Amino acid sequence: EKGSFDHFMMKEIYEQPQAVRQTLAGRVDPAAGSVDLSGAGLSPDRLRSFERIQIVACGTAWHAGLVGRRLIEAWARLPVQVDVASEFRYGEPLVDGRTLTVAISQSGETADTLAAVREARRLGSPVLGIVNVEGSSLAREADWVLTTKAGPEVAVPSTKAYLTQVVALHLLALALSRVERPEEGRMLLQLPQRIEQTLAMEPRVRELARQLAGQSHLFYIGRGLDYAVAMEGALKLKEISYIHAEAYAAGELKHGTLALIEPGRTVVALATQEALRTKTVGNMVEVKARGGRVVAVTPDRPDARKEVEVAADALLALPDAPEGLLPVLAAVPLQMLAYFAAVERGCDVDRPRNLAKSVTVE
Numbered sequence: 001e002k003g004s005f006d007h008f009m010m011k012e013i014y015e016q017p018q019a020v021r022q023t024l025a026g027r028v029d030p031a032a033g034s035v036d037l038s039g040a041g042l043s044p045d046r047l048r049s050f051e052r053i054q055i056v057a058c059g060t061a062w063h064a065g066l067v068g069r070r071l072i073e074a075w076a077r078l079p080v081q082v083d084v085a086s087e088f089r090y091g092e093p094l095v096d097g098r099t100l101t102v103a104i105s106q107s108g109e110t111a112d113t114l115a116a117v118r119e120a121r122r123l124g125s126p127v128l129g130i131v132n133v134e135g136s137s138l139a140r141e142a143d144w145v146l147t148t149k150a151g152p153e154v155a156v157p158s159t160k161a162y163l164t165q166v167v168a169l170h171l172l173a174l175a176l177s178r179v180e181r182p183e184e185g186r187m188l189l190q191l192p193q194r195i196e197q198t199l200a201m202e203p204r205v206r207e208l209a210r211q212l213a214g215q216s217h218l219f220y221i222g223r224g225l226d227y228a229v230a231m232e233g234a235l236k237l238k239e240i241s242y243i244h245a246e247a248y249a250a251g252e253l254k255h256g257t258l259a260l261i262e263p264g265r266t267v268v269a270l271a272t273q274e275a276l277r278t279k280t281v282g283n284m285v286e287v288k289a290r291g292g293r294v295v296a297v298t299p300d301r302p303d304a305r306k307e308v309e310v311a312a313d314a315l316l317a318l319p320d321a322p323e324g325l326l327p328v329l330a331a332v333p334l335q336m337l338a339y340f341a342a343v344e345r346g347c348d349v350d351r352p353r354n355l356a357k358s359v360t361v362e
């Protein structure tokens with residue numbers, strides 16, 4: 001039940017530290033920082049025998065896959081393709097026995113994802129399911145299963161399942177890596193506590209959401225991992241508040257979308273990565289020069305604040321945490337922003353119109 005929360009969605013947002021803790025439990029050695037996925041039946045040798053990774057998923061799970069691609073490419077140095085499951089089959093998929101297909105699904109019952117899994121297996125590619133519901137169709141059909149331990153997710157908008165999918169992909173990327181990455185492994189163990197700190201942003205996010213709730217269009221921008229998280233933020237807002245939102249790679253703005261920036265148009269800019277910050281701030285300046293309003297998401301550190309504040313109308317300051325965790329943490333205020341905007345607009349947050357929790361038709 002919802003307990004003291006008004007909606008399951010907020011309850012599930014608050015369950016994220018625990019969901020992530022459970023997803024990490026027994027899989028990361030705290031001393032060595034090493035990752036062990038033998039619980040999923042995947043030995044290190046088998047994992048490292050693959051030459052390519054193909055990710056298939058839908059909606060929010062696809063957005064988790066986009067984060068996963070960055071991590072696997074950076075840490076395991078393997079080429080990764082991410083496809084929306086419903087599109088996978090039409091591209092004459094280039095998967096074979098040397099490709100590990102990774103299917104991500106909360107419910108494990110999404111028809112498009114299951115169809116993609118069957119196609120991958122037909123082509124000889126073994127499948128790893130990243131799935132929340134044990135005993136689901138995906139859990140049964142996949143060759144190996146890495147369970148996310150989010151617990152039952154009731155609200156239609158996915159929150160804790162998304163975060164645990166992202167965590168599972170961090171684990172997979174580390175397990176696929178041919179070199180030990182103890183720092184990254186140990187960093188992950190800080191995540192539950194960092195998410196708890198991030199939840200304290202609630203009052204600030206609520207205030208901002210009230211200001212934004214009357215808008216009819218919003219943009220989300222970011223670079224690298226921030227772009228993948230921006231896509232999830234935009235989907236969450238559309239899905240429950242019915243405000244139209246689009247995510248763009250920050251550098252793409254000036255290739256067309258900037259034409260849509262007019263006075264008062266709000267852009268949520270994610271700037272969590274130091275190496276990309278100056279460029280993203282440049283894009284924020286472009287938005288402001290056209291009269292747009294910028295809400296910036298950046299870590300609560302003097303250097304970051306100082307650089308970003310110049311081009312921002314409002315700041316959502318994330319707790320200062322290891323940089324690798326910041327894009328994951330940034331998802332939390334974006335979930336809350338969507339939630340409070342939807343509540344402000346009187347929407348049915350847990351059961352948005354036209355949507356089902358589990359989509360079992362193609």
Ligand code: F6R
Nearest residue numbers: 059060061105106107110157158
């Ligand atoms: C959005 C949302 C959907 C699901 C998608 C896939 O908040 O929940 O986009 O992520 O329908 O569902 P699963 O993960 O069950 O395959």
